Amino acid sequence: MNNLVLLTVIILLSSVGYFLGKRRTEKSVKGNIRTLHSLPGYYGLYIAFWCGLPAVLVFLLWMAFQSSVITSLVISDLPREFQSLPEDRLSLVFNDILNIASGAISHEQIDQALLEAVDHYNRLKSTGFAALLAVVLSVCLAGLGISLRKIKPDMPARAIVERAIRLLMILCSTIAIFTTIGIVLSVLFEAIRFFQQIAFTDFIFGMHWSPQMAIREDQVGAAGSFGMIPLLTGTLMISAIAMLVAVPVGLMSAIYMSEYAAERVRTVAKPVLEILAGIPTVVYGFFAALTVAPFIREFGSDMGLDVSSESALAAGLVMGIMIIPFVSSLSDDVIKAVPQSLRDASLGVGATQSETIIRVVVPAALPGIVGSILLAVSRAVGETMIVVMAAGLTANLTANPLQAVTTFTVQIVTLLIGDQEFDSAKTLAAFALGLVLFVMTLVLNIVALYVVRRYREQYE
Amino acid sequence: MNKSYLRDENSAARLLRIKAGLRRRYLVEKVFKSVGVVAILSALAMLAVLFISITGKGYSAFQQTFIRLDVKFDPSLIDPDQSGDAEVLSRADYGGLVKKSLREMFPEVKQRRQKKDLYSLASSGAFFQLREMVMADPDLIGTEQRIWVPADDDVDMLVKGHIQADSEGSGRIKPHTIHWINTLKEQGALEMRFNRVLFTNGDSREPELAGIWGAVVGSFYTLLVTLLLSFPLGVATAVYLEEFAPQNIWTDIIEVNINNLAAVPSIVFGLLGLAVFLNFFGLPRSAPMVGGLVLTLMTLPTIIIASRASLKSVPPSIREGALGVGASKMQAVTDHVLPLAMPGMLTGTIIGMARALGETAPLLMIGMVAFIVDIPTGIFDKATALPVQIYLWADSPERAFVERTSAAIIILLAFLLVMNAVAVVLRKKFERRW
Amino acid sequence: MRAPEESLKTVGTPILEKNVKISCRDVNVYYGTKQAIKDLSVDIAEREVTAFIGPSGCGKSTFLRCFNRMNDTIKDCKVTGEIIIDDENIYDKKIDAVLLRARIGMVFQKPNPFPKSIYQNVAYGPRIHGLATNKAELDDIVIGSLEKAGLFNEVKDQLEHPGTSLSGGQQQRLCIARAISVQPELILMDEPCSALDPIATGKIEELINELRKNYTIIIVTHSMQQAARVSQRTAFFHLGGLIEVGDTKKIFVNPEHRLTQDYITGRYG
Known part of the structure; x- marks a missing residue:
């Protein structure tokens, strides 16, 4: 809350700066604003920028690093017996400190050393805030003072302000790049730490996945095994089932909508289909786990088949439903891009509409359709909630869709939910899986976007 | 080369040939x-099944079974010293009051085990309800009040017909429980009422006390952060x-990046949030702030792409007109182009927000999955x-959580519906053809 | 000068005595509520090239698309009146549009070969209609059509190359080959040279002259020179009405109607 107050103060000071700047310029030319280089408002903005922007920047940087600095300071001041703890235990201790400080744990029966640390933490926090307040406010006022002195009637305030806005916009547009870099780095670093513990080839080619690390050293199977092949096959199987549902239904819907359906039908059916795309995946997951899976299980046992209650079939089917609008709207776009002249040519030699579609329109749109299917596959591979709720946890290496299989996303979620020690192979494995997932979907996306773009250029 | 075919076959014979194939071709x-029609209808049918199954499961959660108790606020049990001290009042044995009242309703119950079953008719929430009543109005002590308390979730499920009584008495619901419930019904001491708790409470282990308000507020804060960050950044x-x-x-690099980010699985954004915001910057776990940051990165591509489309649709003549009267490029954009493009940008933002509201996976990664009552x-x-x-409720074993999950889904879908409707209206209202 | 309402009546020789392939009577075409063709009656002679000329938007292309019922594919397009080809009203309910189009070839404004090989482009029509019973017959049809379109010698070594790899003029001749592969009686050409350079145009015009011996051809053109070069009869359209029709020579040398004269001398259009 204090931080919000501080931000408000910065904004207030900037607005004060704006009015001061405006007033001062107007006065300096005695209200005759024609002699000014720019409108008075720009001088005000100039001041406001000088007052607000550096301060906000300092504030953000401070915020970004405050907690890690405080953490290391508190830890370095802890008594020796804590310092010698392994890193993961230490972080637990620090968590206790935080909890005590926020009052989540009552003060009774706590180690004196910890209490001291809590005091230390609280002191650091309040000094930190005081220092932040001082620094930010002085930056604010310094900016205000300097810029107020700088303004002169013949200063090109508009050009400067516009340049600053432009710079801000450029900064905003680089966020996309920083996001990508952030994803790559965060996933990659943890993955590399994982590969320091588990051999890369064991991970990529290993046929066995059971990440349960032993709690005690002497337990059986203490190492856990991290072979991703069963996860890969599971992911691919569920995605394949999904595509078997989504591609025929989505493609045929798109063809019917764009080639046959009357305008009235289209205006109703299209948005209704899009609803499928707007339903949150957690809803599909619930639907898969509580409606579809039991139905398939029952149906299977009526047929004398043994169906797992977390069968790949159920998750895949529901995922397919989710992807239908994705396939149909993308295919709709590419089918619409096929020039009418090709249809005319085919109809002109006496082809029926279906012949025109099957022999001319679809082949002509094929690259685009393939591209959209690839995008849909990437969506299926990265889909999380449906499989988390409806697919299994055990990594079976099987080709039977009635059995339970698990996927990359399921394992990432199970490995990372709940309290984790940030250095165990188990936790790091999730990032290695994340890396594989990211690379897979990235390749699919790049290929798909490339194919679709080439296709569009062909008809432009 | 034999070209006789082309020259010689007369047109009538050729037409006959074509005619012969026509029936088959029209059949195809x-x-x-019809395959096309079937495809569309089956997609719509799946949508219908989804909605029907969820409303079918969820509508009953908006009602809850209540039991009428005649509670004597016995001073000797609540405040034996008549101190009136709030501390004493808050620590009194209100559960005992509930139990006593239940016992008085069914004096024939003597066995210890049966008594336990009897006590479990009422929700443990009755305890808090009584305490709140007394804390709010200490004058109640010494009086006898007729109050309605929520029934236990098993009772609720039984009354709603979601679970069947077990005749052997080995299951959760025993024959004598059914007898009591029937007796209560006959006396008019058991009633279905609107489940207000569902809308006002936070999470709880007890289904009859669990509500979505905490989650709604959490979503609100998360989306607030997302909106405040992603709208200005995206625009x-x-x-x-x-x-x-x-x-x-x-x-070009920025563009390719944006397009790719739009297709990166959401869970990867969760990993980013975990590694960067939580572990590197040390922001607190489970906080809407972090959730908002992650969702901002996720929705930015959507907003950017929609906003660009909206800007593209503003005809160049508007810009040229503004530049022509001597405005700078920046002025032309802020004064003329942006206002025209704003409805489109807002539509894109609302759709992005709707998607963010339904997003689950990345929030799991940053710890917004904890059991939080407050x-x-x-x-x-x-x-x-x-x-x-x-997701949390769907994972809970209690049967009563199934209907509450469905009810929560209905509420979530209602929010999404409203947001999308606003987007559609906005688009329709400001749709402009140049 | 004639009164304006009188001036939209067709002058010249719309109705022929003999050698009639198509006769149109009182044809009206509406797009929704807008009337594109107004009460048009005209005959088309067999084995002759008839040119439709007139300013843009005069309805000549719309009228052309009536002959193979391509207007059916446009929503809210309505055609009334009679178009009789060989004693059959093609707008009769009994007439099958697929069968009709197999009898009438069409060449479009922009060359529109399918994104398939040259061979597949030409084989498309015969294949869907089941005109060839084996590969040899199909080869015959393809090669024969390409020869008739004057393209065979240029592409005989690259029949498997995509049709889109050819030059614009070659593409258009490929489209003509595709149109004649089902041996139509009538070929409709909708400004077939508007997207081509003069040399390619010359080749197509030569081809049209050649095809006239076996086919009835209707060509819509923007270029009056082209109409003069390739056609025997010319029809001049204005605002959805047929203003004047007659021998090409007569129309260009001695037009009866004032509007025709103005158009031909380049005063408008």
Whole structure:
């Protein structure tokens, strides 16, 4: 809350700066604003920028690093017996400190050393805030003072302000790049730490996945095994089932909508289909786990088949439903891009509409359709909630869709939910899986976007 | 080369040949067309099944079984010394009051085990309800009040017909329990009432006390952060790329990046949030602030792409007109182009927000999946979000959580419906053809 | 000068005595509520090239698309009146549009070969209609059509190359080959040279002259020179009405109607 107050103060000071700047310029030319280089408002903005922007920047940087600095300071001041703890235990201790400080744990029966640390933490926090307040406010006022002195009637305030806005916009547009870099780095670093513990080839080619690390050293199977092949096959199987549902239904819907359906039908059916795309995946997951899976299980046992209650079939089917609008709207776009002249040519030699579609329109749109299917596959591979709720946890290496299989996303979620020690192979494995997932979907996306773009250029 | 075919066959014979194939070709046409119809209808049918199954499961959660108790606020049990001290009042044995009242309703119950079953008719929430009543009005002590308390979830499920009584008495619901319930019904001491708790409470282990309010507030804070960050950032990026950026490699890289980010699985954004925001910057776990940051990165591409499309649709003549009267490029954009493009940008933002509201996976990664009873009061409080709450409840074994999950889904879908409807209305209202 | 309402009546020789391939009577075409063709009656002679000329938007292309019922594919397009080809009203309910189009070839404004090989482009029509019973017959049809379109010698070594790899003029001749592969009686050409350079145009015009011996051809053109070069009869359209029709020579040398004269001398259009 204090931080919000501080931000408000910065904004207030900037607005004060704006009015001061405006007033001062107007006065300096005695209200005759024609002699000014720019409108008075720009001088005000100039001041406001000088007052607000550096301060906000300092504030953000401070915020970004405050907690890690405080953490290391508190830890370095802890008594020796804590310092010698392994890193993961230490972080637990620090968590206790935080909890005590926020009052989540009552003060009774706590180690004196910890209490001291809590005091230390609280002191650091309040000094930190005081220092932040001082620094930010002085930056604010310094900016205000300097810029107020700088303004002169013949200063090109508009050009400067516009340049600053432009710079801000450029900064905003680089966020996309920083996001990508952030994803790559965060996933990659943890993955590399994982590969320091588990051999890369064991991970990529290993046929066995059971990440349960032993709690005690002497337990059986203490190492856990991290072979991703069963996860890969599971992911691919569920995605394949999904595509078997989504591609025929989505493609045929798109063809019917764009080639046959009357305008009235289209205006109703299209948005209704899009609803499928707007339903949150957690809803599909619930639907898969509580409606579809039991139905398939029952149906299977009526047929004398043994169906797992977390069968790949159920998750895949529901995922397919989710992807239908994705396939149909993308295919709709590419089918619409096929020039009418090709249809005319085919109809002109006496082809029926279906012949025109099957022999001319679809082949002509094929690259685009393939591209959209690839995008849909990437969506299926990265889909999380449906499989988390409806697919299994055990990594079976099987080709039977009635059995339970698990996927990359399921394992990432199970490995990372709940309290984790940030250095165990188990936790790091999730990032290695994340890396594989990211690379897979990235390749699919790049290929798909490339194919679709080439296709569009062909008809432009 | 033999070209006789072309020259010689007369047109009548050729037409006959074509005619002969026509029936089959029209059959193919018909089949193909009906396959298309079947495809659309099956997609719509799946949608219908989804909605019907969820409303079918969920509508009953909006009602809850209540039991009428005649509670004597016995001073000797609540405040034996008549101190009137709040501390004493808050520590009194209100559960005992509930039990006593139940015992008085069914004096024939003597066995210890049966008594336990009897006590479990009423929700453990009755305890808090009584305490609140007394704390609010200490004058109640010594009086006898007729109050309605929520029934236990098993009773609720039984009354709603979701679970069947077990005749052997080995299950959760025993024959004598059914007898009591029937007796209560006959006496008019058991009633279905609107389940207000569902809308006002935070999460709870007891289904009859669990509500979505905490999750709704958590979602609200998360989306607030997302909106405040992603709208200005998205619009600024779109304006820069569409209006100012030079055509060079740098711009190309940004564009490719944005398109790719739009297709990166959401869970990867969760990993980013975990590694960068939690572990590197040390922001608090489970906080809407972090959730908002992650969702911002996720929704930015959507907003940018929609905003750019909206800017593109503003005809160049508007810009030229503004530049022609001596405005700078920046003025032309801020004064003329942006206002015209704003409805489109807002539509894109609302759709992005709707998607963010339904997003679950990345929030799991940053710990917004914890069991949190309290209603969050700020963006740094521990919180969960509506879809995550659905996930948590869907995972709970109690039968009563199934209907509550469905009810939460109905509420979530209602929010999404409203947001999308606003977007559609906005688009329709400001749709402009130049 | 004639009164304006009188001036939209067809002058010249719309109705022929003999050698009639198509006769149109009182044809009206509406797009929704807008009337594109107004009460048009005209005959088309067999084995002759008839040119439709007139300013843009005069309805000549719309009228052309009536002959193979391509207007059916446009929503809210309505055609009334009679178009009789060989004693059959093609707008009769009994007439099958697929069968009709197999009898009438069409060449479009922009060359529109399918994104398939040259061979597949030409084989498309015969294949869907089941005109060839084996590969040899199909080869015959393809090669024969390409020869007739004057393209065979240029592409005989690259029949498997995509049709889109050819030059614009070659593409258009490929489209003509595709149109004649089902041996139509009538070929409709909708400004077939508007997207081509003069040399390619010359080749197509030569081809049209050649095809006239076996086919009835209707060509819509923007270029009056082209109409003069390739056609025997010319029809001049204005605002959805047929203004004047007659021998090409007569129309260009001695037009009866004032509007025709103005158009031909380049005063408008």
